[in-house]
Amino acid sequence: LILHYMFTNPNLNKKLESKNKIIKQIKSRIQATLKEAKLKDVADIIEESLVAAENAPLDVAVIGESGTGKSSFINALRGLSYEEEGSASVGVVETTKKRMPYQHPKYPNVTFWDLPGTGTPNFQPHEYLERVEFATYDFFIIISSSRFSLNDASLAKSIKKIGKKFYFVRTKVDNDLYNEEKCKPTSFKRERVLQQIRDNCLANLSHIGVPEPCVFLVSNFDLDDFDFPTLEETLLKELPVHKRYTFALLLPNLSDASIEMKRALLKEKIWLDALKSSALSFIPFMACFNGFDFPQQEKCLKHYQSHFGLDEKSLKGIAEKLSMSLEDIRSFTKSLNFRFLMQDNNIGDKAMKCAECYCSVNGGLPSTIFQFFKTYFLHLKFINTVADDAKILLNKTLEKNVCPLDKSIAPY
Template identity: 60%
Template sequence: MDPLLLNVIKKNDSKQLASEFLSGYKTLVSEVGGILSQVSLKRILKGFEKGQPKDVADEIQRALQSAENARQNVAVIGQSGSGKSSFINVLRGIGHEGAGSASVGVVPTTRKKTPYPHPKYPNVTFWDLPGTGTPESLPNPYQEVVGDDNYDYFIIISSSRFSSNDAFLAQKIQEKGKKFYFVRTKVDSDLYNESKSKPRSFNKETVLQQIRDNCLINLSKIVSEPTVFLVSNFKSKEFDFPKLQETLLQDLPAEKRYTALLLLPNLSESFIQLKRATIKEKLWLTAFRAAILAFIPLTPFCCGFELSEHERDLKQYQSHFGLDEESVSQIAQNLGTSEQEIYSLMKSTDFNSLVKDDSIIANVKKCAEFVFSVTGLLPSSVFQFYKVYFLHLKFIDTVAEDAKRVLAKIEEMRSGRMK
C-alpha cells in the first residue's frame, strides 16, 4: 500500500488529512509542474477541512477530466521558407512525407492558415499560418490573425538573420499581450555552410552563439527578457529542441500540461521519465479518488475493473509512450528493420504475464475485496487502492522501460550508420 494514501485513510483529523494529501501530491509532481491547478488544490483541501470526502472525490474527477479534455491551439508563424511546416510535423511526430503531414517544399506551400490536429491527441491543434515575403503576401498578413484569442501561444519561426518581418510579428504579438517563443531553425545547415566556407577557423559553439546573439539583441528591443531556441527540424534531439519543449510545458496552465506532456517524443530517457511521472501522478489521483469513494458502502462493488479494461489501459499506456502498433511500425520502417525486432525489446506486449497472479494470497484478497466492498470503510479503501493503483503502476513502469530500450536501439542503429 502506498504509505501516503494509507496515512490519509487512517487519520480522522480533517486538517491532517489535507496536509497529508498536499504532502503526498507534491512528491509526485514532475520538474515541469503538476496537472492540478492551484484552484483545484484549494478546493480539494477545503473539502478535507470541511469533512466532505465526496466533494474531494468530485473535484479530483473534475480536474482529471479537465486535464484529459483540455484544448490547445498553437500558432506557428514566420517568413515563407523558414521551415514552419517541417517544424509542425516534428511537433506532431509525423514524417514530412507521412499521411496528414504539413506540406513541405522548396516553394511556398502554405497559402492559408491550416489546422493540423495531433494524430493521437486531436484536442491539440497546430496552426500553420501563411508565410510572408512572397508575391501573394498581403502588406500586413498577421494584423488580424495575431489578435485571434483562440491561440494559446505563438511560435515565431525564423531561418536566417533577424529580419524586419520577425520584429513585426514579435511586436504585434507583444502588443496583444500574447505569449510567443522565438525559434531559429536550420542551424544544422548554418553549421555545415560555415564549416565548408571556413574549415580552419570553424567552431561550432562560436557559430551557434553568434546566431543566438543576433536574435537576442534584436528581440531585446521588443521584450525585456527574450529567449531564443536554436533547432533543426531534421535533428530534433540536438540543439535546443528539448529545452523548448520543457519551457512550453512549464509555461502552460496546469490543466493543459497533462496532454502536452503526452505529446513529448522519446528524445531522451529524461523525457521518458517526465512522461512516466505525469502518468503516475494521474494514476495516483485516480486511485486516491477510488479509495475515498470506497468509504461509501456498495460504491466500490459497483465500480469494479474487468480484465478487458486493464488490457485497454495497457494499450493506452503504450500509445502514450509511442509504442502502439502504428508507432512501432513507423519505427521499424525508419530504421529499416522488422517490427518483430522492435517488439522483441518490449515486455509490455505480454498482458497475461503482467496480470497473472494465482497465488493463495491473491485469491484471499479477491474474496476479501468482495466482502469489504459491501461494508465500505477502511478495509475496502485499501483493497480498492491496491486494485486500481499497483497493477497500473506495474503497466506504466514496464512500458516506460520498454520505451528506454527501444530508444537505445534507435540510437545504436543510427550511430552505426554514421560510422
C-alpha cells in the same frame, strides 16, 4: 475517512498540492463534497477533472516569414513526414496562403496553426494580425531560418501587448553546420558554429528592439538534437497547468528527459485514479463493478502505451527502422505483455486477492483502503514499465542513428 484525512491534514495536503497540480485545482470542491458524505459525487468530480486535463484544448500558432520552415516544424511536432496524409504543405515557394489548422493525429484537441508568411505581397504587417485572428492562440512560435527581421520584432511586440507568450526558434541549423563544415573542413567546430548562430540571432533581436530575447536552435529533421529538448522544458514550465498536461503528452520521445517529464505528469494522474476508485469502493459491491477487471486495466495500459509511443502503429514504425520484427521488440520489453504484468503467482498475492474480494463485497473503510493502494500501485507499475521500455527503444534508435520520428528527406 481516508479521503477526508488526505484533504484536511495540513502536512499531507501541502505535499499533495506540491506534487499534483490537478488536485490543487479541485481540492475545495472535493472538501465541500466530503462534508456532505457524497462519495459518488467525489468520484464524479475527480473523473471530470481527469477528462478536462486530458482534453484541454491547446492552440499553437507558428509564424514567421515565408520559407523559414514553419510547415516542416509543424509536421515534425506531429510526427508526420511531408508526404503523409494530413501533413502541412511544404515547398520551396510560399505554400500557406491562409491560416491552416493541423490537428495532432493522437490528440485532436491540440491544433497547430500554420500562419501565412509575413512580409510577402499577400500579407503586409499592418493587416496581418487581424487576418490571422491573433487573440485566439495559447502561445506563439516565431520561426526564422536566417536573421530575425523587423517583421518578427513587430509580431513579438504585438504578442506581448495582448499578454501571450512567444518563443523564437531558429531552424535549419543542421544545414548551416553542413555548409560550414564543407567550406572549412579543417577549422570546423560544431559548438563554435552553433554559438555564433545563437549570438547572431540574439544580437539581431536586441538591435531591432526585442528585450531579453531567448532563441532556440532546432532542426526539423532532428528534433532530438540541438535546443528542442530545452524548448520542451521551457514550454512545460510556462504553460498553465491544464495546458501543460496536454502538451507534455503530445511531445515525441526525443530524450530520456522528455520521457521523464511524461512519467512525472502521468504519476500525478494516478493519484486521482486511485482516489476515484477508493471513493466508489466504500459502497458494498461497488468495487466489483467499478471497472477493476482485466479488460479495463488492459485498456488503461494501452492508454499509457499510446502516450509513450508504444501503441501498435508506432511500434510498427520503430520495428521497421530498427530492422526488427514486433516479436523481436517484445523479447526485450515488458510492457507489451499485459498478462505478465497482471499475474499473481505467489501465495501472498493470492491471499490478498481473497481479502480484496471479501472487502469489496462488504464495502466500508477496508475496501476503500484496498482499492486506493491497489489502483495506485498497479497504475504506477504500468507507467514505470512503459516509460522504461520507451527509454530502451529510444536508446536503440539513437544507437543506430535513427530518430523515432520519420526522417524522410523533405524540403524545408
